Amino acid sequence: MGDAELHLNVIQKKSGVYQWVDQHTLPMQDWAKHLQEYVANNNLARTPCYIALGLNKYQHFQIDRPEVEEQEIASALKWQIKEQLTSTDEHVFDYYDHPAVIGGKEKVNVVAISRTHINGIIKGITRAELKLNTITIEELATSELLPTDDDAVLTLFQENGGQINLNIIKQGKLFFSRRLKGYENLASFSLEEFQMGMGDTLSVEIQRSMDYFESQLRQAPVRKIVVHLNSTIQQELANIIQELTFMPVTVMALPLASPQPDKTVSLASLGAALSDVRLDTEAAQ
Numbered sequence: 530m531g532d533a534e535l536h537l538n539v540i541q542k543k544s545g546v547y548q549w550v551d552q553h554t555l556p557m558q559d560w561a562k563h564l565q566e567y568v569a570n571n572n573l574a575r576t577p578c579y580i581a582l583g584l585n586k587y588q589h590f591q592i593d594r595p596e597v598e599e600q601e602i603a604s605a606l607k608w609q610i611k612e613q614l615t616s617t618d619e620h621v622f623d624y625y626d627h628p629a630v631i632g633g634k635e636k637v638n639v640v641a642i643s644r645t646h647i648n649g650i651i652k653g654i655t656r657a658e659l660k661l662n663t664i665t666i667e668e669l670a671t672s673e674l675l676p677t678d679d680d681a682v683l684t685l686f687q688e689n690g691g692q693i694n695l696n697i698i699k700q701g702k703l704f705f706s707r708r709l710k711g712y713e714n715l716a717s718f719s720l721e722e723f724q725m726g727m728g729d730t731l732s733v734e735i736q737r738s739m740d741y742f743e744s745q746l747r748q749a750p751v752r753k754i755v756v757h758l759n760s761t762i763q764q765e766l767a768n769i770i771q772e773l774t775f776m777p778v779t780v781m782a783l784p785l786a787s788p789q790p791d792k793t794v795s796l797a798s799l800g801a802a803l804s805d806v807r808l809d810t811e812a813a814q
Contacts, residue, residue, distance in 0.1 A: 530650070531583035531688055535560045536795030537567065538802045539576075540785070547806055549785040549799075552792060561653030568657045578659040580650060581670035581801035584692055584708055587642045588614060589666065591627065594635040606639050619644045625669075628702040629746045638703075640666055663804065667694055668706045670800035674784060677701040680752040683739065685731075685770075686781070686796050687715065687759045695734065697742050697751060705742050709734055716759045723766060732773035757781035757796055 530536075539551040551571070555563040568574060590613060595605035607622050614620060620641045627636035647664070654661045671686045671694065681699040688694075693712045697705035709731070718727065739751045754776050756767050764780055771778035784803065787794060 530560075530580060530586060530798075531557070531691065532585055533557055534689065535564065536688075536798040537564075538795065538798045539571075539573070540802045540806070547785060547803075549788055551788055552794065552799075554795075561649075561656055564653060564659075565657040568659060574658040575660055577662050578654055579662055579801040579804050580654070580664045581797040582642070582664065582666050583688060583797065584667050584694060586646065587640050587666055589668070589706070590639045590641070591636055592639060594626070594637045602637070606637070610639055610641060614641060616643070621647050628699075628704055629748065631745060663801075665801055665804065667797040668696060668703060670797045670804070672696060672698050672701075672703050673800040673804050674781070674796060675701075675755070681742065681748060681750070683735065683751045683754045683776075684781075685735075685754065685756040685758060687712065687757065688795055688797060689759050689793055690714075690716070691759070693731075693758070695738055697738065699748065704746060704748065705738060707734070707738060716761070718760070720762055720765050720769075724769060728766075728769045728773055732770060735770070735774055735776075751776070754778040755781050757794075759793070 533556070535555040535557055537551070537553040537555065538549065541548050541550045553567065555567065590610050592606070592609055595602055595609065597605050602624065603622060606624055621644050622639060622641050624637045624639045627638055650664065651661060667688070671684065675682060675684070675698055677700060679700060681697055681704070684696045684698065686694045686696070690713055693709040695707045695709055696703055712731070735754070742748050743750055754770065754774065756763060756770065756778060757780065758766055760766055767778045767780050781796070783794065
């Protein structure tokens with residue numbers, strides 16, 4: 530669920546095997562109405578629904594884990610990040626633990642979302658007669674697409690017209706995440722234009738992120754980079770990134786066969802749809 534578009538991915542289990550049966554895009558303007566029509570036309574009422582919010586739909590903070598009882602953490606976090614919010618709207622908060630100790634302190638990642646926005650999502654999904662299971666965020670949804678690996682993997686994932694989401698994932702856990710601005714128009718750049726500065730800038734951001742992962746989080750080095758960028762020449766871009774970073778770089782291999790191979794894929798939407806599927810077993814059958 531982004532700023533301009535709502536991306537739908539429909540996954541169905543047939544004969545014990547998960548299949549990707551449809552991908553569809555709706556405009557965000559009047560999205561609830563369009564979704565209701567899509568569900569009705571495709572007989573999807575009461576289907577489980579998993580929402581992934583786009584990067585601009587929430588705020589994401591990392592702070593010290595409050596030294597309070599588990600049941601009091603959510604309330605304590607609310608007061609700790611209140612002054613960091615960019616709006617005065619009432620917000621809904623949730624958090625997940627960071628897998629590493631940083632500077633001798635346990636950390637948590639906090640997500641803050643406008644209550645008005647959340648209520649609108651719930652209302653729209655209910656009207657469409659879908660069964661809302663979870664609401665997640667882009668960083669976590671895209672992490673679901675990688676099989677569990679003991680070696681750290683750096684990913685560069687980008688939704689259509691969005692920022693690049695840089696994550697470092699290890700053993701299925703999100704260790705590090707950054708949003709890289711300035712690449713929103715990457716789709717319009719030629720290979721030559723990418724080589725004239727943008728590639729160098731991106732490689733510097735990658736190196737800084739890997740240095741932090743090793744030095745501050747005290748982790749073994751990243752072993753490979755996986756990309757899924759908003760560009761028709763992403764294999765060529767991957768080759769340039771590999772030359773600049775001296776790291777193995779591959780284009781993301783989708784876990785299921787796409788029903789529309791020529792259509793741009795929303796990894797956040799697909800990751801949300803597959804959040805209850807073990808990609809290293811069932812989806813790979």
